[in-house]
Amino acid sequence: MNLQNVLSEDLCCVLKEDLKNEALFIMLQMISNKLSLPKDVADQMTRNIFYREQLMSTGIGLGIAIPHIRFEGVSEPIVAVGINEEGIPDYISIDDDVIQIVAMIIVGKDQHKEHIRLLSQVVSLLKQKEIKEKLLFAKDPHEIYTIMTGK
């Protein structure tokens, strides 16, 4: 799956928030704005994301977090990316590194394969050292989008 199809500039942002919940809220907001989700659907999506975080924090190490769910409120996969160079200290991660990059992935309820492919694609992209460093220096959504999609 091409990241260009699921990511856009208005789904990228430089985060000022340094609390996990706030950062997640901002990114959920971007997605529901982008998809013009009705309020009840957006609320459900928020609940689902937080429920998933309760099960196990999605900090996967190397300063990267990938909150992700399968959700009946969307029909196609969508990705949002948020960067905080200072880090989000309360975002628990496997290796205890501070989270600086958050990539939120939401796919349709039945999109099990797309879910796995997208996760693996995003993880392998963000684990590349140069990409990660470039992202941390990005100043605006346009730059983030360009680095992520290689355009």
Place this chain on the structure above:
Amino acid sequence: MEHIINEVFEKISVMDFNILLFFGIILFLGSMGGRLFQKIRFPQVVGYLAIGIIIGQTGFHFITKELINTLHPVSNFALGIIGFMIGSELKIDVIKKYGKQFSTILLFESLTTFVFVTLLVFGVGFFLFKDVPTALSIALILGSISSATAPAATTDVLWENKTRGPLTTMVFGLVAMDDGVALLLFAITSSIASALLGLGASNPAASIVMLVYEIGGALLVGSITGFLLSRIIKSFLDEDRILVFSLSSLLLVIGLAQILQLNMILAAMSMGFFISNFAPRKSKETFQMIQKFSPPIYILFFVLVGAELNVANLSVLVIILAALYLVGRVAGKFLGAYLGARLSNASPRVKKYLGMCLMSQAGVAIGLAILAEKNFSGSIGDIIVIVLTATTFVVQLFGPPLVKLAAKKSGEVGLNKTEDDLLKTSVAKDLAYAGKASVLVNTKIKDLMKLFSENGINHYAVLDKEKKLQGIITLENLKTLIMTQSLNEFLVAHDIMEPVIRTCEMDTPAVIVREEMKKYKLPCLPVLDKDKAFVSLIEDNSIDKYISHQIWQLNKTIEALG
């Protein structure tokens, strides 16, 4: 209006009833009788016969002699089906295994009975008739007829109780074959009797030739038809068509046997034997369908047998002869079966209970008696028919219950279960996986992989902290993660589980479980308790596994019987 109705009703009498109406009434009353007797733990056959006796020649004469004659083809059809089903129970490998045992017991149980009845009837008859030829003729003919055992009533009880094992096998074989012995004995004794009574020169050699023709021809016709049928149905998948072709071949064989004056039961039997041994896979369906089709025909048959009996007017002479016949026959069958079983080293249960299964007498015995009446017109013929009628009546009252008792004591009841029977008596609880079949929502994928590789199941239920069912993880889900090992560290069961489409409860019948899984194409079905808490899983192969395990156990039990 009233006028018309009155006129119509005044005109209707039993004489106006048509065949279909009689069919309906006989079937209805017969099945009610069967049900009633089943409730008081008697074989249903006794109920059918009782109804026949009540509405037939002994009781209300609702079924007249003419009607019995008109319905004769139905009785032949029933005997054909019975022969066919018995043939299907005789497997070549079983005959090889029990062959020697079988022939020894057959000879002993039939000949001992013949000798006992003949001696008893002759011994006492000599004083009653004061004439050796008369007494000896009656004794010999009654003796030969007494060796026959009714396959219908006996096998019906065994089928009703789903028996299987050495005793059942032995009984199936014996009841089919001792009619052959009875026919042979009858042919010989009636020639002797004819000679004794000076009734024309009935040539014994000619009788034997006739008998060989009757039996040999029957086997030939049955085998050829069986061969053709097994060829024809081989390519059929459609159940209806298999049923029609099987029934038509059966009718052909029965009809042909009648025209050619062959032994009908043996012809049908050899057809059944041929199909079940040479086209085993398709034949299973064929027999199951014929068996499903047969109950109404059986009921008609047994009610008619009961109706034919006339036990209302008995003379003292006949009562004495009947009592002697009964004593001789019971003693002969018991002792003969015991001796034969002992000499042939049959299993202890066969030795002990076989005699109890050989009491019934019906169709063949009455048929031979009627034949005797034709051959020996006058008092001798009449005496034979009445003795046979009276004793059949008595024997049919205690014969089938004795078969049931023997089957129960020998431990063979319920061992002949088909997959369908097993499924019908099972519930979800029986099918569910016995080990742990659930994981928590936050179980890591790498732990899941370990679980799947270590345990024998391909599905796990995913539960939340409150133990409520959230989803299902299948091996297929997990396979999609094989190429993406980097994700296994941080994905949890919740991320890859599939939604639950259907659930069932512990006591949901297995048949419904199977239907649901088929209908919704479910790889597995979670089982919940009354409070909707997860208990276990039924996997798509659980039903097959359970059934084959049960059948394996049944076979082990049967093997243990000897």
